[in-house]
Structure formats: structure tokens, C-alpha cells
Amino acid sequence: MTAIQLLQSNPLPIITWEKLPDDFILPDEPVDNNLQPLLAAALRESLELAGLILESMLIASNFGLCATVKTQTVVKAPDWVYIPSVKPIASGKIRRSYTPHLEGEIPTIVLEFISETEGGEYSINPHYPYGKWYFYEQILQVPVYGIFQPKTGELDVYCLVAGKYEQQLPDENNRYWIKELNLFIGIWQGSKAEFTTNWLRWWDKSGNLLLWGSELVEQEKQRAEQEKLRAEQEKLRAEQEKLRAEQEKLRAEQEKQRAEQAELELEQERISRQRLVQKLKELGVNPENL
Secondary structure: OOHHHHHHOOOOOOEEOOOOOOOOOOOOOOOOOOHHHHHHHHHHHHHHHOOOOOOOOEEEOOOOEEEEEOOEEEEEOOOEEEEOOEOOOOOOOOOOOEOOOOOEOOOOEEEEEOOOOOOOOOOOOOOOOOOHHHHHHHHHOOOEEEEEEOOOOEEEEEEEEOOEEEEOOOOOOOEEEEOOOOEEEEEEEEEEOOEEEEEEEEEOOOOOEOOOHHHHHHHHHHHHHHHHHHHHHHHHHHHHHHHHHHHHHHHHHHHHHHHHHHHHHHHHHHHHHHHHHHHHHHOOOOHHHO
16 A cells, blocks of 8 residues: 555544643653754754744754644654744743644744654654654644755755645755745755764855854954954055155155255356356456457
8 A cells, every 4th residue: 555545544533732731741762863963953053143033933853742633642753843933931931842723833844854763754654653754744734844864965855735745856056945934955064063964054045054153253253354454454555655655755855855956056056157257357358258
């Protein structure tokens, strides 16, 4: 039986959105490796630093999403979830889980990170406790579902179309446009938190990468260094301009001195000629006859 036939043979069960009992024991399974929390934190960090997170939003990792199906409480904890608007909770309270519709909007996007031990990210099991794919697609009806394999750098993105997930094709940059967030998501290979691996990153509609804190610090450092270099260049230009002005002033003074010297020489020559004429006259010689 194909996946579609399996879903068709199991019509959607009755779903209600009820508050999770206070004594409900949430699954507390450890993550498969220490990279997964870093992947989730990195996704949130760049959104926050870009000023794209509002107080009304809920963005979490390994956080329980709840629904009551056939009177049974079902909880799935995606590796990363983005919910655009949730109802506020009382001051001092801690949100243990989230029930869509009851506590706010449905998630816009959920992401799962596949590790060495695959956790059923593609499971369409329509029976309790339900597969993750079935839960996100049929029960929560999350618009965007992404499955990321850090080891291979592969990202599959599915969008809900007529109640079914359809795989999306990346653009020429191998990124996926998430219209609900007005952002692209894609793979970026590099280093963060002492890990050199494949990371999920956000890009804006103009193709600008949303930066992490360390990158913003480095960018600011480079900007400060460039500003310092610009100031030093401006200082050097001013000093060169001052030197040029002083040289021009010196040249003008030298030109003035040469003019004064030439004038002095002419005056000395005139005096010498007068003395010569006077001497000739004293000797009874008419200078005009010479």
C-alpha cells in the first residue's frame, strides 16, 4: 500500500485542542548530539539580531506541540519551531508546551534535523502515537515542513498544498523561499561554535545573509578598522596638503627673494653707472661722446 493509499484508508481522526494536564509527563529524550541545539540556536540568533522576532512570537527547539486525537494526548517536539503569534502567559509562569488554536496560531514552520539515529521525520503512521510527517501535515497542518541532514548538507522543504505536503524546488542559489517569513532558507558551510559543518541559514529577499553575533562583531571590527584607516588616510592627506601649502609658501618667498635680489642688482648697477658718469665728468669727459 502506498503512502497516499494509507492516508486515504485512514480518514482524519477527531482532533481537539485541549490544555495539557499539569501532571502530564512530557517526553524528555536527550538530543542525539551536541550539534542539534547549536543548529537550532543559530537559526534563532540571526532572526533576533536582524530584529525579526516579536514578543508575541514563540520560537523554540525540542519543544512539545500538543493535540488531543481520539481523546489521546499527542505530543511531538520538533527540533525547531516558529509560531508567529501566541497568547501571553501569566508573569512568572513557564510555558511547558504549546497547544495550537487554544494558545495561539498554528506553527508556520517546523524543522527536523536528522542524525545518526533517524527519528521518524518522514513517518506517515496514521495511528497513535502518529508519525511526525502525519502529525505536522494532517493534525497540525503546519504550512512548511523542513527536514535537514547536517552530515550530508541536504535540506528537503515541503509546503502544504490542498492538505498534502509537496516537495519544493530550490532556486538557483539552492535556497528555498519561505513566504510566511519573507526569507530564504538554505545551507551554509562554515564554522561556528568550534564546529565546521553544514548549517541552516536565513537570507533576506535581496540575498543578504542574516548574520550571527560573531559575524556582526567581526563586521563591526572591520568597519572600525576601515574607519581608522580612513581617518589615518585623511590625516595623511591633510598633512600632505599642509606640506604642499608650506612648500608653496616657501616657493613664493623664494620667488619674492629672487625678485628683490634682481631689483637690488639693478639698483646697484644704476648706482655704479651714476658713479662712472660722475667720474668721467670730473675727468672732463662727456659720457655722451663715448
